[in-house]
Structures are given as structure tokens and as C-alpha cells.
Amino acid sequence: MGSITRRDFIKLAGGLFAATGAAVIGVPVVAYFYPPKLEEVPSEPVLVGKVEELPLGAAKIVPFGRYPALVINTPDGLKAYSAVCTHFACLVKWNPESGKIECPCHEGYFSPSDGSVISGPPPAPLDAFVAEVVDGQIYVKVGGGA
Structure with a gap:
């Protein structure tokens, strides 16, 4: 295996940063359209x-x-x-x-x-x-x- 160049390292780091940002922003946006479902309610009064x-x-x-x-x-x-x-x-x-x-x-x-x-x-x-x-x-x- 060859060593990684500075340019490849910066591309990889930038891609990881972009993917993390997309996940941080995307998860709440998707959750907005899927409200929480009520689960595990008691069967007795x-x-x-x-x-x-x-x-x-x-x-x-x-x-x-x-x-x-x-x-x-x-x-x-x-x-x-x-x-x-x-x-x-x-x-x-x-x-x-x-x-x-x-x-x-x-x-x-x-x-x-x-x-x-x-x-x-x-x-x-x-x-x-x-x-x-x-x-x-x-x-x-x-x-x-x-």
C-alpha cells in the first residue's frame, strides 16, 4: 500500500465533515415529517x-x-x-x-x-x-x- 498524499487526506477529511454535517441537519428534518408514535401504553386504567x-x-x-x-x-x-x-x-x-x-x-x-x-x-x-x-x-x- 502506498502512503496517502496530503491532497487525498484533505479530500477524505472534507468528505467526512460533509457527511457528518448532512446527518446532523438531515435527521431532524426527516423526524419532522414522521411524528412520534404512542407506544407502550398501559392496558389497565x-x-x-x-x-x-x-x-x-x-x-x-x-x-x-x-x-x-x-x-x-x-x-x-x-x-x-x-x-x-x-x-x-x-x-x-x-x-x-x-x-x-x-x-x-x-x-x-x-x-x-x-x-x-x-x-x-x-x-x-x-x-x-x-x-x-x-x-x-x-x-x-x-x-x-x-
Whole structure:
């Protein structure tokens, strides 16, 4: 094998630098078009707390399998959604002043009535769960509609 010339070394180093840059930029761009999928949700209802602990207009984030759930007590009843934004998987929060679910990462806004996107970059609504009251306790589970 012959020795590598300075010119070949600079070409190789430049190519590696360009490939690294393309990967650093390309991965987030591709991820934008493929929002995170909700996986590993519990098969059994998860206890949120007592009904009186969640007054009208209040919300609570609870562990729900691998991802947390956001439970909101709205004038239309209890609503539960994935607390993971469909844009870049940031955690959303409830803003009682605006009456919207907000993603602080890129200013995405979701409706508390159905989890749909109101504005911003999220490409899809929040995954909806079922919130129900059993014997004065709030539970969240998968299935059956919101």
C-alpha cells in the first residue's frame, strides 16, 4: 500500500465533515415529517386522583406507560390526551388563561375539546384517551373515544 498524499487526506477529511454535517441537519428534518408514535401504553386504567383534586379548569399530568397523559377538567367534562406533542415530542402543558394546550418548544396549540391542532407546526392532533370517574376517583385508559 502506498502512503496517502496530503491532497487525498484533505479530500477524505472534507468528505467526512460533509457527511457528518448532512446527518446532523438531515435527521431532524426527516423526524419532522414522521411524528412520534404512542407506544407502550398501559392496558389497565391509571389512577389520576380524586375528583375534588381536579377542579374545573385545572389539569394534571400523570405517568401513563412510557409517555405521560394530560388530564383536563373542562366545562364539557374530563378530557385526557397524550402529553407528548406530535411535532418534536416535547411535553405539552395546559394554559388555563388561554384555554389551550400548549407546546412550549415551537408554539404549537391544541384544542382541549378534542386535541386537534389549533395553530403551529404540529402535524397531527394529540392522541386521545378516555378519562372516567369510578367511585369518586378519576382514571385514564386507552380506547372507546375521548
